[in-house]
Amino acid sequence: MTVSSVRGLDAVAEPRSSGINVIVVTIIEKASSPRAQASNQKESDCIGIGTNAARVVSKWGTNGHIHRQLEAQVSHVRAVDIYDYAGNFIVTNAISGFRKGDGFFLNRCDLANILYQHTQNLGLKAGVVVNDQKVSADCVIASDGVHSKALGFVTGKDPAPVSSEYAAFRAYFDADEIAPDPEANWLLAGAGKTDQALAFAGKGCEFTMCTVKLGKADVLDQIKDWPCWDQIAPIIKRTPPGKAINFPLLTRPPLETWLSPAGRVLLVGDAAHPYLPMAGQGASQAIENAAALAISLELAGKNSVPLGLQAAEKIRHKQATLIQTGGKENHDSCHQPDWDAIKKNPDLMKTPRPT
Numbered sequence: 001m002t003v004s005s006v007r008g009l010d011a012v013a014e015p016r017s018s019g020i021n022v023i024v025v026t027i028i029e030k031a032s033s034p035r036a037q038a039s040n041q042k043e044s045d046c047i048g049i050g051t052n053a054a055r056v057v058s059k060w061g062t063n064g065h066i067h068r069q070l071e072a073q074v075s076h077v078r079a080v081d082i083y084d085y086a087g088n089f090i091v092t093n094a095i096s097g098f099r100k101g102d103g104f105f106l107n108r109c110d111l112a113n114i115l116y117q118h119t120q121n122l123g124l125k126a127g128v129v130v131n132d133q134k135v136s137a138d139c140v141i142a143s144d145g146v147h148s149k150a151l152g153f154v155t156g157k158d159p160a161p162v163s164s165e166y167a168a169f170r171a172y173f174d175a176d177e178i179a180p181d182p183e184a185n186w187l188l189a190g191a192g193k194t195d196q197a198l199a200f201a202g203k204g205c206e207f208t209m210c211t212v213k214l215g216k217a218d219v220l221d222q223i224k225d226w227p228c229w230d231q232i233a234p235i236i237k238r239t240p241p242g243k244a245i246n247f248p249l250l251t252r253p254p255l256e257t258w259l260s261p262a263g264r265v266l267l268v269g270d271a272a273h274p275y276l277p278m279a280g281q282g283a284s285q286a287i288e289n290a291a292a293l294a295i296s297l298e299l300a301g302k303n304s305v306p307l308g309l310q311a312a313e314k315i316r317h318k319q320a321t322l323i324q325t326g327g328k329e330n331h332d333s334c335h336q337p338d339w340d341a342i343k344k345n346p347d348l349m350k351t352p353r354p355t
Contacts, residue, residue, distance in 0.1 A: 020305060022137055022138065022297075025149075025150060045170035046105055047107075047282075049098070049287065051096075052284055054102065073110045076212075076213075077195045079093060081198050084200070087228030087231055091349050141266055148267065148271035154260045162252060164249040166204075167249055168277055177239070184237075187209060187235060197210035251275075259310060259313050263305075272289075272320070280327075285323060293309075296308040
């Protein structure tokens with residue numbers, strides 16, 4: 001969590017350099033747990049690391065080793081072609097910030113495995129075991145998700161997460177599943193040379209699909225009235241059993257503070273600022289949180305840990321909150337499209353990409 005030589009935000013981080021002891025409270029999603037790399041064992045979908053966070057990741061490992069590992073796994077998609085629910089083309093949205101050379105867009109399990117192995121190579125412990133013993137540290141970083149148990153302790157309130165009334169059905173599977181189906185394998189056009197991404201938008205529903213590395217009934221009910229059903233349904237039907245994971249999309253209003261009254265416990269990640277997927281910045285902001293936190297603690301020193309946490313919150317709170325509220329606005333506009341306005345200005349369907 002701390003850095004040995006501070007040179008601004010490009011400093012290279014090394015563990016245990018400042019003598020500050022940190023307890024990190026976290027949860028590991030089942031779909032993101034470290035596991036074997038075989039493609040038939042991967043779950044969940046893809047995740048994006050934008051340019052803003054890729055700048056931080058580029059400093060990790062020997063001579064940017066982590067950056068090279070992630071780049072080997074990324075999708076080669078350069079843009080998303082957006083269509084309406086009838087299959088009519090609307091606009092092409094460049095995914096600047098997430099394209100190869102800008103950032104990373106890859107499978108969640110690949111990302112988790114690479115970062116987990118990096119922590120092991122650094123000699124960091126993966127967790128704390130408590131057997132009726134008090135575990136003490138200089139501070140606690142609570143990154144325990146949208147259902148955070150630390151939230152009540154930090155803010156004095158413990159509101160339940162708010163349902164967005166939407167859910168994301170996420171799946172990731174081998175291209176061989178659709179290759180034999182002439183009604184579905186159109187998605188593999190250009191396989192071996194490039195990747196592609198497409199999004200179909202209708203009222204209250206969006207369907208996005210892409211290929212990476214060149215290479216159930218509830219969902220179908222949501223698009224049963226769409227004129228482009230025949231184009232999309234064959235691909236959904238080819239999703240292998242057990243590969244589609246239902247993620248209810250939960251959120252919270254922005255918090256006034258992430259820091260406990262005594263200044264020793266800091267909320268980060270979804271515990272502090274849960275994002276809806278349309279923000280496209282969940283992982284990137286988590287990486288920025290970690291970089292700001294590490295540098296702030298190093299500069300503050302072991303005797304001024306509360307000051308370091310206060311500085312980290314001051315650096316990160318405004319930006320993370322703006323992205324949180326902006327993501328909600330993007331989500332609402334995408335799922336309740338004004339087609340008349342979009343016909344006049346197709347760029348309304350494009351998503352802002354913070355860099």
